[in-house]
Amino acid sequence: MHPITKLIRTQTERTNEMEHSTPMFLTSSFCFDNAEEMRAAFADETDDNIYSRFSNPGVREFVDRMCVLEGAEAGYATSSGMSAVFASFMALLKQGDHLLCCNAIFGSTHTVVTKYLPKYGIEYSYVNAGDPAEWEAAIRSNTKMIYLETPTNPGLDIIDLEWVAALAKKHNLILNVDNCFATPVSQRPIEFGAGLVVHSATKWLDGQGRVLGGVVVGKKELIQEIYLFCRSTGPAMSPFNAWVLSKSLETLDVRMERHAVNALLIAEKLAGHSKITWIKYPFLTSHPQYSIAIKQMKNGGGIVCFELKGGLKSGRSFLNNLKMLSLTANLGDTRSIASHPASTTHAKLTEQERFATNITPGLIRISVGLEYADDILNDILQALENC
């Protein structure tokens, strides 16, 4: 069965009400018929639900569907993307371990890596997303995990998953990939050798900007550690959010197809515009890692970014001149969104760190929505004219 068919047909067991669509299991805890069943569940001798911080049928459906999509053995769903990222670090790294991290990562992940991991004695090194030679040289005897995003947020750098998985295997490291930007309908890091895949389900997986969520999927033995960490520390996904997100997954493939068609068209039309220094989209032939993108992605995703010639001032003016695109701190919505990373999501980085990851003062990130491509393009073009 194709994974998309399998995902759509993966569902919680039908209740006596014979519902077609999965109901919401809004319950904190679950009942047992007798003391023996309860004892066995607590002793992990059965898979019975005990408490929604541990498991919940609707949350499990979402996780099972994500496992189908990513080709993973197991998973755990969390309250947000950041709790999935944090749990994947805290459950698997310990004092004295070293994390090798691609330097172009989401702003809050950067904060966790640089501010919080060192508090627990976990070391880190950043390596240049675009320079593979740096990676092997940065591996130490205590390196335990490689963490990366591809495409990166917001610079859209592409890292060769086949190459980095071979590097991780050679040095016996866990390869942990944030697959938020590509989504599993375009890119499946586990097929290349990743041990873990993390997601902000808040983005394309929801696709409609409604709820926060996160998920980590991967090898069973790694997920078991993450599950035990989360079960005790409590970043569980809410059953309501799981119901919303699980339904969303049924349309992910068709939604992403249209997002990508719109994004490519917009990127092609904006290329060479007199107010833009450069434009980046993974499936534009001018992208520096185009050949890697087409090797590992089915489509280029829904994010386009470009650099305005006038820097910070033009960036602000461009946003102020938009008439239809939303100015909001999200991406992966049906509605197109424009953002200015240097003054928002990546403002906590130093100027030097922003420079190293191509987050220039005039960088604009467009999350291309499902409106008609010409309407999105025309709004961008008129804002460019006026900025």
Ligand SMILES: Cc1ncc(COP(=O)(O)O)c(C=O)c1O
């Ligand atoms: C690549 C990436 N990873 C992780 C996150 C964090 O996800 P959340 O906002 O759901 O915590 C984000 C949020 O923008 C993101 O873009």
